[in-house]
Amino acid sequence: MGIDALHRSARSTLARLARARMDNDVFRWEAAEVLRRAIGFDTWCWVLLDPASGLPTRYTATNPVIGHNQRRFFPLDLQSRAACPAAPGRTRPAEVSVLSTVTGGALDRDPVWREMLGPGGLGDQLGAHLAADGVCWAYLTLYRDEGRAWFSAGDAALVASVAPLLAARLRAGLRHTTPANTDPGEPGTIIVDRDLKLVTATSRAWRWIARLGLEKPSDAEPLPGFIYAMLARLDHAAQPEQTAQVRLQAADGTWALVGAAPLTGPQVDGGYAITLQTAPATDLTGVLMSAWNLTSRERDVAALIIEGRSSDDIAASLFLSPHTVRDHTKTIFGKVGVHNRRHLTAALTGQLGEATA
Template sequence: MAAVPAAGVALTAYLWETPAGRFFSDEDAGFVAEVAPVLATRLRNGLHPRFTDGDAALVGDPVDDPVDDPAEPGTIILDEELSVVGTTGAAWRWIERLGLARPGEIEPLPTVVYSVATRAALSRAQGAEPPTSARVCLQAADGQWTVVRAAPLVGAAGGYVLTLEAARPQDVAPLLMQALSFTAREREVATLVIDGLSSEDIARALFISVYTVRDHVKAILAKAGVSRRHDLIAVLAGNTQSR
């Protein structure tokens, strides 16, 4: 274990064995010490309040955009070093809507955006073919669920494309089912309820009795804090006003 003070934040790095059974080397520990200032800055600034209209312009700030569709997905292009290549105006609108602070001119994107991009970068670094994408669901102050996705770009130039857009029910439902402590069988039943199946159809699909389905549905409704199926569907789609 090594404690690394950096940028006013004491980072504690735990150096454990690799999957191959080898301990990290002094060179690995030195790398951690080198990146600690960047990590510390992102961690500290990620706790800052959101920027206001009076703040100084940052790299990638959008110009006036006549199109202001709140549902329009936002796009961010990063190079292989995770530096910003370009953004759309919609990307910054989603970031503002989520209340995410932008650290500064050198690191202009919120910490969570870099985190998702890093997960995609790790897939490429580990040799996955094709490299897998990464995503995270976030909830804005108005209750709107948003998905941030990062996918490696194909081609010699490399880099990554990130999208920010409204989450679909299938993006949010698994997360909320886990948060509501649904059992594995309850998750199966709830998924079929979302698909619009009746108790009889669910029973046939899962090879259980209709009475068992009804018991599961009753337990699911209680955990979700609703009394009707269509309210359950709304809750699992991220509509908190239905509870």
């Protein structure tokens, strides 16, 4: 089979895969295998993103160099952005980047490759932010081992052509949530030192991590990778008192809110506190509205519906006619797949399963 036919087959297979019933974690593994057969690579890293913060949430990697060293990778990645800003993983949404092209064939111009990937036996890499309707939901990086041919323009073109499809499928995978009505548990707390090494954690924190269904990178790095990404951003923040948070779906379909903040005080020599808890409904509304692809005006209307406002009240608040509000409401119901305001509110606050049970 020729290259063009192989790429057409991959696009068709990915389209079918996107319609299949599977969660986002399984979809990423299946889609990566389709791409591997089409363009050839050895390992990959695929990260879902919190669309509000742009921070990683569910991190899956077959690349041991990155997967087992995330505490080192994320700070180094931030440091190297100025040196090689267009390298894979640092592109803007809808862009695809090939490291050998960006560096003019001198891969060691990229500090991450020079410090980690090259010594780990890796060669070229291809990366893409996956955006749907202007919102970035994930990024994907493909790696070839040292000594293999570099990624071609055709390889990059294939990934670019399927990126919106992949993004839309991952976005759709976040829509159906499970209400947190089965022992959500108290918040858990983790303390790390200024070098991002684990100091201590409550038993609740480990229960939360288990609930998320994320593997630890290694015994030396016992926390999920997304936590190291949060801490790396805080470590490089311009304001020392800055905080970070992400919302992510646990393996059971419930949502967690994870926040991190620097430790302060005369007896504290740096370090951070991380809190894991059930995501409040108010924190989910924004991401779920994005997941259902509501327009800006539809979000305005939906937010007031969630508040329990009547159509006339919504019309007055948004300077619209009641007829226009009813049209928006009908469109919103159609997108979300509900038939009344109670179910819409449930869908946009992470309680859909409870409302429709």
